[in-house]
Amino acid sequence: MTLLDLTPRTATSDRLATLPVVVIGAGPIGLAAAAHLVDRGIDVVVLESGDTVAASVSSWGHTRLFSPWKHLVDPVARRMLEASGWELPDPERAPTGTELVEQYLRPLAALEPIAAVVRTGVRVVGVARAGMDRTRSKARSTTPFVLRVATADGVDELQARAVIDASGTYSTPNSLSSNGLPLLGFEEITDVVAPALPDVRGRDRARFAGRRTTVVGAGHSAANTLLALAELARDEPGTRVTWLIRNAQAVRVSASPDDELADRAKLGSRVDQAVAEGVIEVVDGFEIIRARRAGEGVALVGYRGGEVVTHETDVVVNATGFRPDLDMLREIRLELDDIVEAPKRLAPLIDPNVHSCGTVEPHGFRELTHPENGFFIVGMKSYGRAPTFLLATGYEQVRSVAAWLDGDLASASNVELVLPATGVCSTDLGGGGSSCCS
Known part of the structure; x- marks a missing residue:
């Protein structure tokens, strides 16, 4: 199927009215955006890489x-x-990601009006x-x-009257380097670095069993991986687990009694217990500056206590969080906050130095x-580098944006949302951690 729109260009509002709204990304927020637009009778195309x-x-x-x-x-x-x-499945039960996909997102995408507008295997490489x-x-x-896209058939372009970027941040992790720049020596160790949330006890088990693994990051993704590794260490002799963090403590992982999300509140106490039992070793105050090969493993070199030190391991899990891919938006006029790279008006509301998910x-x-x-940038990507996103927040975002695109200013402006209270997401932007609020 050819995506290129060869209709003669005219700089008129009438021309725009004939074009669809394009949503980038068919995750939970992108599909919700499609549902709202379809519900309002607005032509939409969803592009999923x-x-x-x-x-x-x-x-x-x-x-x-x-x-x-x-x-x-x-x-x-x-x-x-x-x-x-x-x-709706049990409203009070927290599902796995697979359950979310199989029991909600795929059925939603299979609905005739949604299925008709979703295009998979289409990667957006530029917007202008x-x-x-x-x-x-x-x-x-x-x-x-105009959106330039890459498919199995090559590179093509299509036009849109509006663009909603719901592409998320999972494909663009933060660097392992404490200064945020690409880690020196990273090209030497790519084969021994795993992305956040590997399936430690499932498909990736052989990669970690009987080996030394170092999890880098201070957020809840790190905690989930650490707990999985701790279970593996109890079953597989020789499995060793290290938690490497930049600061003196992992402030994003705590067992707050004020957290209304019970599964999240339990996470911190379970990690604390594994540390107390000696299953997880903690290396704190470690600022990574470079990496090099050490036999079949890796040596992370950094500052700790004012001295240059080296930490050797077999596998590294990068759980340092994520950042938005802004390269494809270089020809778009954006107004982003200097610190978290979120839309400038949104940034003060989500600053992780001040706010948690529930505030x-x-x-x-x-x-x-x-x-x-x-x-518009919506969903996790709208939060830039802030790790405080909730899906419910993204759903309200796209509801408002869809209403605005429909000319329904009253509905677009009537923004209401009740979030679960929490005391655990975030107080230290420099800590390096991934989203804690899904």
Whole structure:
């Protein structure tokens, strides 16, 4: 199927009205955006880089989410599914990523009006205005967007009247280096570095059994992996587990009695117990500066206590968190916060130095607006480097954005959201950790 739109370009609002809204990403937020747009009768195309919907979620499907089902299903998507006979799973139970995909996201994507607009295996490599780079201003807001995409058939382009970027951040992890730059020597050790949330007791078991593994990161993704490794260490002789963190303590992993997400509240105490039992060794205050091969393993070199030290291990798990891929948006006029790389109006509401998942104020299209009219970043990517995102927050974002695109300013402005209280997500942006709030 050819995606390229060869219709003659005209810089008019009438031309824009004939084009679809393009949603980048068919994860939970992208599919929710599609549901809201379809529900409002707005033409939409969803582009997913994976071979299936929710490909990123599937990659960590063995991991249980913190939120129960009642917080994980978008209201409009639920209404559409229930009309087809679907039933919400146990509202109080937290599913695994695989269960979320199989019991919610795939059924949603299979609904006829959604299935008709989703294109998988389509990777967006660039977004711009048709015939304009970011320096040109005349008639910019009435000129269609153009998306350059890569498929199995090659590179192509299509046009859109608006773009909703819900591509997430899972494919762009933070660096292992404490200064945020690409780790010196990383090219030598790529084969012994695993991404966040490997399936330690499942498909990836052979990679970790009987070996030394070092988990780098201070967030809940790190904690989940550490607990899986601790279980493996009890079953497989010679399995050793080290938790390497930059600061004196892992402030993002704690057992807060105020956390309304019970599974998350238990995580910290379980890690503490494994550390107390000696199953997990903690190396704190370690600022990684470079890496080099050490036999079949790796040596991480860094500063600790003001001295240069070396930590040797067989496998490294990079659980340092994620950052947004902004390269594909270089020709789009963005207004991002200097610190967390979130939309500038949103950033003060999600600053992890101040806010946890449950204290983020409701927000919608206004906080997500950029100088590029009709372009929105939503979902986890809208939070930039802040690790405090909840799916329920993303669902409210796309509800508001869809209403605005439909010209329904009253509904778009009426932003309401009740989040579960928590005391555990985040107090130290420099700690290095991944999202704690799914």
